Amino acid sequence: MPRLPLVSSVDKLEGAAWLDPAAGTVARLVRKALPSPRVTDALHGVPLGHPVHPLMVTVPLGAWVSAAVLDLLPGNQRAAQTLVGLGVLAAAPTALTGVTDFSQLDTPQQRTGVVHQASSALATALYAASWLARNRGHHGKGKLLAFAGLSVAGVGGFLGGHLSYRQGAGVNRNEDLPEEAPAGWHALGPLEGFTVGQPRQANLGTVPVMVLRREGTDDDGVSVLADTCSHLGGPLHEGHLQDTRGRLCVVCPWHGSAFSVENGEVMRGPATAPQPVFQTRIRGGQLEVSLTGSED
Structure with a gap:
C-alpha cells in the first residue's frame, strides 16, 4: 500500500537542519527554566516508569474531540464551550511535560519535536480563540475556529506519534x-x-x-x-x-x-x-x- 504524502514530508523533518536553531533555542530555554531535579523527574515520568506526556495528551485531545461531536449536535453550546475551555487549560501542563522531554532528545528527534510543538501551540491558540468567540455569543465563529484547531491538533498528534514510534523518543532501549x-x-x-x-x-x-x-x-x-x-x-x-x-x-x-x-x-x-x-x-x-x- 502506498504511503500518504504526509508521511514522506514528516520523514524529511529528521534531516531538516534549518530547524536546528529554533529547536536548540527552545531546548536551552527549557533546560535553564526547569525547576528542581525532583520536579523535573516527575515531568519526565520517572515515578511512573514511562513518559507522562502521552498520558497528559489524552485530556486536551479528548476534550476537544468531544466538543467537536457536541458542535455537530443541536442544543449543546454550553457543554461544548466548557469542553473547549477544559482542553485549553489542560494544554498548558501537557505542553510542560512535552517540552521537558524534548529538551533531552537528540537532534533528529528535536527537529520533528519543534514542529510538533508549534502545531500544538497553534491548535491551543485556535481553541482559545474559539472559547472567547463563544463567550461573546459568536457560536458559529467559535465552531469554525474549533474545527480548525482540531485539524491542526490532528497534525500535531501525527507528528507526536511519528516522534515516538518511528524515531523512538521515550521508548526503552533495552526492551529486547x-x-x-x-x-x-x-x-x-x-x-x-x-x-x-x-x-x-x-x-x-x-x-x-x-x-x-x-x-x-x-x-x-x-x-x-x-x-x-x-x-x-x-x-x-x-x-x-x-x-x-x-x-x-x-x-x-x-x-x-x-x-x-x-x-x-x-x-x-x-x-x-x-x-x-x-x-x-x-x-x-x-x-x-x-x-x-x-x-x-
Whole structure:
C-alpha cells in the first residue's frame, strides 16, 4: 500500500537542519527554566516508569474531540464551550511535560519535536480563540475556529506519534535485551582485569555491558548493568560515578540519567525505564554473569 504524502514530508523533518536553531533555542530555554531535579523527574515520568506526556495528551485531545461531536449536535453550546475551555487549560501542563522531554532528545528527534510543538501551540491558540468567540455569543465563529484547531491538533498528534514510534523518543532501549542476551552463565574475563571504581565495558555475546568493581567491597562486589542507556542508548561505561539520593550511581554521559549500580533503578531522569542488571559470580577467578540466573 502506498504511503500518504504526509508521511514522506514528516520523514524529511529528521534531516531538516534549518530547524536546528529554533529547536536548540527552545531546548536551552527549557533546560535553564526547569525547576528542581525532583520536579523535573516527575515531568519526565520517572515515578511512573514511562513518559507522562502521552498520558497528559489524552485530556486536551479528548476534550476537544468531544466538543467537536457536541458542535455537530443541536442544543449543546454550553457543554461544548466548557469542553473547549477544559482542553485549553489542560494544554498548558501537557505542553510542560512535552517540552521537558524534548529538551533531552537528540537532534533528529528535536527537529520533528519543534514542529510538533508549534502545531500544538497553534491548535491551543485556535481553541482559545474559539472559547472567547463563544463567550461573546459568536457560536458559529467559535465552531469554525474549533474545527480548525482540531485539524491542526490532528497534525500535531501525527507528528507526536511519528516522534515516538518511528524515531523512538521515550521508548526503552533495552526492551529486547532478554532475547539478545545468551541464557545461562558466561565469563566476561578475569576479575583482576577490571579496575576497582572504574566503569568498564565488556561484551556478553553481542550485548555490551558495563562492569564496575565497587570500592570498599570484597573482591566479589561487582555490578554489571546493560551498557546501553535505556533513554537514548548512551554508553554508560563512558559515564561517571556519583552519589545520587544516597545511592552510588552511574551517570549517562549523553543526557545525565543516573542509575543505581546495585539494582539499575532510575535515580535521576530523563530516563524512565530502569537499567537491566545482571547477576554475577566469581568462578576460578573469572567474572561470570547471567541475566536470567539459570543453572549451568
